[in-house]
Amino acid sequence: MIEYKAFRIELADKIAHVVINRPEKVNAMNADFWSEIVEIFRWIDETDEVRVVVLSGEGKHFSSGIDLQLLAQAASELGKDVGRNAERLRRKILSLQASFNAVDLCRKPVIAAIHGYCLGGAIDLISACDMRYCTEDAQFSIREIDMGMAADVGTLQRLPRIIGDGMMRELAYTGRTIEGEEARSIGLVNRTYADQAALLDGVFALAREIAEKSPVAIRGTKEMIRYMRDHRVDDGLEYIATWNAAMLQSADLKVAMAAHMSKQKPDFAD
Amino acid sequence: MIEYKAFRIELADKIAHVVINRPEKVNAMNADFWSEIVEIFRWIDETDEVRVVVLSGEGKHFSSGIDLQLLAQAASELGKDVGRNAERLRRKILSLQASFNAVDLCRKPVIAAIHGYCLGGAIDLISACDMRYCTEDAQFSIREIDMGMAADVGTLQRLPRIIGDGMMRELAYTGRTIEGEEARSIGLVNRTYADQAALLDGVFALAREIAEKSPVAIRGTKEMIRYMRDHRVDDGLEYIATWNAAMLQSADLKVAMAAHMSKQKPDFAD
Amino acid sequence: MIEYKAFRIELADKIAHVVINRPEKVNAMNADFWSEIVEIFRWIDETDEVRVVVLSGEGKHFSSGIDLQLLAQAASELGKDVGRNAERLRRKILSLQASFNAVDLCRKPVIAAIHGYCLGGAIDLISACDMRYCTEDAQFSIREIDMGMAADVGTLQRLPRIIGDGMMRELAYTGRTIEGEEARSIGLVNRTYADQAALLDGVFALAREIAEKSPVAIRGTKEMIRYMRDHRVDDGLEYIATWNAAMLQSADLKVAMAAHMSKQKPDFAD
Amino acid sequence: MIEYKAFRIELADKIAHVVINRPEKVNAMNADFWSEIVEIFRWIDETDEVRVVVLSGEGKHFSSGIDLQLLAQAASELGKDVGRNAERLRRKILSLQASFNAVDLCRKPVIAAIHGYCLGGAIDLISACDMRYCTEDAQFSIREIDMGMAADVGTLQRLPRIIGDGMMRELAYTGRTIEGEEARSIGLVNRTYADQAALLDGVFALAREIAEKSPVAIRGTKEMIRYMRDHRVDDGLEYIATWNAAMLQSADLKVAMAAHMSKQKPDFAD
Amino acid sequence: MIEYKAFRIELADKIAHVVINRPEKVNAMNADFWSEIVEIFRWIDETDEVRVVVLSGEGKHFSSGIDLQLLAQAASELGKDVGRNAERLRRKILSLQASFNAVDLCRKPVIAAIHGYCLGGAIDLISACDMRYCTEDAQFSIREIDMGMAADVGTLQRLPRIIGDGMMRELAYTGRTIEGEEARSIGLVNRTYADQAALLDGVFALAREIAEKSPVAIRGTKEMIRYMRDHRVDDGLEYIATWNAAMLQSADLKVAMAAHMSKQKPDFAD
Amino acid sequence: MIEYKAFRIELADKIAHVVINRPEKVNAMNADFWSEIVEIFRWIDETDEVRVVVLSGEGKHFSSGIDLQLLAQAASELGKDVGRNAERLRRKILSLQASFNAVDLCRKPVIAAIHGYCLGGAIDLISACDMRYCTEDAQFSIREIDMGMAADVGTLQRLPRIIGDGMMRELAYTGRTIEGEEARSIGLVNRTYADQAALLDGVFALAREIAEKSPVAIRGTKEMIRYMRDHRVDDGLEYIATWNAAMLQSADLKVAMAAHMSKQKPDFAD
Helix, strand or coil: CEECCCEEEEEECCEEEEEECCHHHCCCECHHHHHHHHHHHHHHHHCCCCCEEEEEECCCCCECCECHHHHHHHHHCCCCCHHHHHHHHHHHHHHHHHHHHHHHCCCCCEEEEECCEEECHHHHHHHCCCEEEEECCCEEECHHHHHCCCCCCCHHHHHHHCCCHHHHHHHHHHCCCEEHHHHHHCCCCCEEECCHHHHHHHHHHHHHHHHCCCHHHHHHHHHHHHHHCCCCHHHHHHHHHHHHHHHCCCCHHHHHHHHHHHCCCCCCCC | CEECCCEEEEEECCEEEEEECCHHHCCCECHHHHHHHHHHHHHHHHCCCCCEEEEEECCCCCECCECHHHHHHHHHCCCCCHHHHHHHHHHHHHHHHHHHHHHHCCCCCEEEEECCEEECHHHHHHHCCCEEEEECCCEEECHHHHHCCCCCCCHHHHHHHCCCHHHHHHHHHHCCCEEHHHHHHCCCCCEEECCHHHHHHHHHHHHHHHHCCCHHHHHHHHHHHHHHCCCCHHHHHHHHHHHHHHHCCCCHHHHHHHHHHHCCCCCCCC | CEECCCEEEEEECCEEEEEECCHHHCCCECHHHHHHHHHHHHHHHHCCCCCEEEEEECCCCCECCECHHHHHHHHHCCCCCHHHHHHHHHHHHHHHHHHHHHHHCCCCCEEEEECCEEECHHHHHHHCCCEEEEECCCEEECHHHHHCCCCCCCHHHHHHHCCCHHHHHHHHHHCCCEEHHHHHHCCCCCEEECCHHHHHHHHHHHHHHHHCCCHHHHHHHHHHHHHHCCCCHHHHHHHHHHHHHHHCCCHHHHHHHHHHHHCCCCCCCC | CEECCCEEEEEECCEEEEEECCHHHCCCECHHHHHHHHHHHHHHHHCCCCCEEEEEECCCCCECCECHHHHHHHHHCCCCCHHHHHHHHHHHHHHHHHHHHHHHCCCCCEEEEECCEEECHHHHHHHCCCEEEEECCCEEECHHHHHCCCCCCCHHHHHHHCCCHHHHHHHHHHCCCEEHHHHHHCCCCCEEECCHHHHHHHHHHHHHHHHCCCHHHHHHHHHHHHHHCCCCHHHHHHHHHHHHHHHCCCCHHHHHHHHHHHCCCCCCCC | CEECCCEEEEEECCEEEEEECCHHHCCCECHHHHHHHHHHHHHHHHCCCCCEEEEEECCCCCECCECHHHHHHHHHCCCCCHHHHHHHHHHHHHHHHHHHHHHHCCCCCEEEEECCEEECHHHHHHHCCCEEEEECCCEEECHHHHHCCCCCCCHHHHHHHCCCHHHHHHHHHHCCCEEHHHHHHCCCCCEEECCHHHHHHHHHHHHHHHHCCCHHHHHHHHHHHHHHCCCCHHHHHHHHHHHHHHHCCCCHHHHHHHHHHHCCCCCCCC | CEECCCEEEEEECCEEEEEECCHHHCCCECHHHHHHHHHHHHHHHHCCCCCEEEEEECCCCCECCECHHHHHHHHHCCCCCHHHHHHHHHHHHHHHHHHHHHHHCCCCCEEEEECCEEECHHHHHHHCCCEEEEECCCEEECHHHHHCCCCCCCHHHHHHHCCCHHHHHHHHHHCCCEEHHHHHHCCCCCEEECCHHHHHHHHHHHHHHHHCCCHHHHHHHHHHHHHHCCCCHHHHHHHHHHHHHHHCCCCHHHHHHHHHHHCCCCCCCC
């Protein structure tokens, strides 16, 4: 187990469990949070042993979003010149975005397990994960609209690819809170569970299943789906052909084939 | 209240209610319709007092689509040279498209409230709105296929971003009529209501809620969602960072924060 | 009826029924399959009489995907130099992709009627069709992950445009099998049927309906929906305007209009 | 001859000569300029008789760029809220850009004939023209950098497609003045002339040559070159195929062919 | 030596010399030309022994462009319905484009050696080659404008990437003939030679030089330059990283390194 | 002056002079080089005092490109599985690319001053700079082709935007060495100088000129030119409008205007 200031990491069965760990602050995202998450996902990316990531929150809630003190501090650092303030703010926003890009670009699948509040910045975060699962009483809200601003660390950019356009706009304009079942029906989460224990059971079972697959194949699959979010079908076909030109020479295909023939579970190298 | 030939406009509570007003012609879209809608949405865009738009149809139906007389007239204006006819038709189509682009590009959210027929050109129109709500007995049909043509003022361009690809093709190839509940299940509308009175109640309640938010935040949110329909995630992140570089210096954040602290409703300037 | 080695074609009522015809091999996709499908869809594209295509599988299943012998053979053809192998593999993959591109780019709508197994390469194939319908007990699985590879003939490229992003990743990472009803609920198929007889009845009724529409209008509609999968809304609007500049001068509009006036069925030339 | 406040238009031999006509202000671009240019180019676009446009400046210079009074006025209209100011400025810039987009999107070729100063906004303007020709002593400077701003009405957007990247940056960062011969060597103008009389002679000879070509062919050619500035080669090929599907049915091909056979000059309808 | 109807092929020193061989018709591009060129470049692509291609014309000229009889025949095949004609023409144009796409997409570098006339379709052809060299008295003209049409088999699509925007438009609007030296100064050709003998000497020397390089490296280089014509820098960087992931495992790097150390010429496998 | 292992930095007059400082190794790019350059450009980006960067090489040459020992070491780290090797190589290449992306994305203009050898990786490096200037006897060569590989850290991606397509291919396929004057004539450098002393004089004069401009305006200008390398004109216009919405509220415009009125040099804050 590795302890960070805003997180706790557990590694077992090739699964890294990343827990947001500021329960006394409803897991609000403070300065530690934004810098540590980059470090953590760099470590995950470089650690061959980790094949899948589960992301959850300690305590009663997943996360209440960005820590308001962080915003207050950013505001206090502004000077008199609007142009230079703009440049400073622009770079600050790009830096916060980079924290969640680290999740999006991670080569291993990242599964979000959500219970309780998932508000504002927390929606930006889960939009950068591969898949989302939640408890029935989870509460989701694009809270930024009530802070007088347009969401700028990923919700407005990634969520329209995940849920339908019409409902996306309703939720973004109103900040309306939705619960688990509605989240599932619009495609925000893949499945709901009765409570957090069942949620973690379900999500870890899924994670174990993915961890047993060929890591070469999983990474290629993730890269391709990510690529298709922003590219044309013909470009995607050309890209996978180039990618698989190398990867189909990997031993994993033979391991998989042998396992298939012998009706046994394949065992892939990290 | 402002009267146009094909529309009637009511402005109250910062909400502009745009009513298609040719009930005796099932609100068919005639020449007045196509030119007035541009004027109306230019006025909406420039009028700070208007924060949200509700679009509905007078009488028993939302709209039966383009007025067939308009098509007949366009046909009668063609000459002998296929090339010059093609150029004329191309410019005519671009001009009709511009009428609905005015809706799509309007800086304020546009909510369509649909009852009765919503056929052909009416589908093109609601595809350019932000969100759609309807009565249970509303009837939707991509009618262009039965006029021997591919829809060219927005349905085939915008609807695939709103509903799923597979059902999009079924509806476009067959012109099959669907009603409220099916429209909701495929994501064409966000919600259905028992009748038109309930529909307008629901839609105006939603409009009032949006009208109370920071107009700076609402416009930024709309611009970003529109932008993401056609751009990459990385471009979207860079664009919002540049946008918010200015907008986060607005007073609206302080107003929102103060209201949040004092548990009161914020009051944002137009 | 035309007999191929891996297919059987029936043409009636302007509908080409393309049947994968290797039931003794669970319709596995062998070398004949990959080359004949290109020929067949070229013929379909060039034969004016064909207006719609129905694609189904002979025997108990739609198809179990790529023939493993084909993979084994490709592996056996590799030499010692990794670079030259990569080039050979890349070209082989591009060539397999071309077989399904022939389906995707076919100017006539292609309807997949799926029963039984639809595994691995079969998912790539139906992702290239316009619409999908299945029996309740059909079984779908992105089987490539269990062969130690990322799917490279279309599933990862086309399916994310058809089903939601979150479920796409779950299915691609796990290879989990889903049946008819779940396939429908995530948008993979438009409708399910109790058994294969009902499925074919339903699909042929749909095909007949489409076959009666103006072929000029159907092709324009298909081209536009295909175009929008990869292009911006503004580009799509410009493209349809250019397309319809010619097509609105077709006789089909007059035929449609006359039929509309006389309340009779229009009869369009091939 | 048509007189505007900031322009004078002469129409002869199917050539519209658009003259910036504020010589006493070095043809600085005032409010009249920005609105009239839109009107003028709309008229050009809609007037079949006009086949080519020549754009030049009255008096000793082409133009000194934007009128500084206009900037001062825009500054004076700003209020206290940075966010609302930003929105106002953004819309103002978009509106100024629209004036030069009208030149860029004009269906007829626009030839700029430049003598004397061509500074700041004037570079933005000629970047939106099809071709540029100048006197040897013409003086070009991307003057915006000395006004403390990045050029925002077209220079930074269109000029990099016209001149080389390395020299583009040098000129934009320094605002260095270059004369005719250097302008020609970097591709900014196609040719230089000894003085303004020779320049206009040369440019009008070119304009007459273009005016004698098939207007259908010229418009198609311009549209394609404009399209290729921003699109892929494969998209461009598909677009021209769709475009020419109609245009090759024009009488102009037969007129051209007949003229070719009889060795006479073809005479194309407007 | 292989004889085709419209071509003659010579293969020596790993260089395929493709000669357009209808000197009595000024190498006009007839039906044989358009179909054989596809066959030839497929053979080149698949023949490992061929590493470079030189393309030239037999007789006094490179080529006068498309055979007018071909156009006349296409015109004679049109029927009465404008829409169906448009569809036929569109497919015909796409088919002609495919002939030159075969040149553009060929994995081996293609060098055009041009003398005498290079008109209309011949410009489309050389725009699809990698590099162009010519005699001083070669004559280039975008002749399509004088046939009343916009060039549709590649000139307007590929040439703007090769020569500057301003001169591109002048040549396309006027059809003006330019000779060798001007062609060189605008970047259309890389170098001029005094006469055809010197031209072929120079071009074959260049071809031999390229033929001695690693074929794996040459193909990767060509693919990347082609890719960058239509893609973003960041996409290009990602693509080459994926490509070289396999190709850097080739033996060619070791061969090159060993040759470098021993100061000898490397000898690469086909 | 700051000393790194592979570099030396001098800061004066708001200009950072970055000198590659391994003259005994012909400034070959070793492991220190690739990591330190990222650090250095991060420092430049964050240090307000630095407004412009000059990049040059110590000793007789600019740089001979990547250190061959680095390549040898990368090769020695590969294992047995082709797939895992491919993944490792891909990430290694992406990491090297990131070093030059740091130059490309730096917010301040970077001027390369080149003398002597500029080979292989050095071409990749200068392609990421804003502008290039050289001595007459500078020698440029895309040396990667002679190492049996396609250039993968920027040359093939960025250079085609800087020099013409035809010459780009000739240089990339042959690795031919060109000197200063030819480099200038194809647009690779903006200007040549007689020797290194004159080169540095010229380049520092240019750097001082840029350093005196408004830093807000310079950064906006650089961002826009960079943006246009990969985006459409309409997107570029929208982006600059959004950018300038904030930046035109900067004090720098007033400083510039006041200086203009008083005919004095403006003095802009960092």
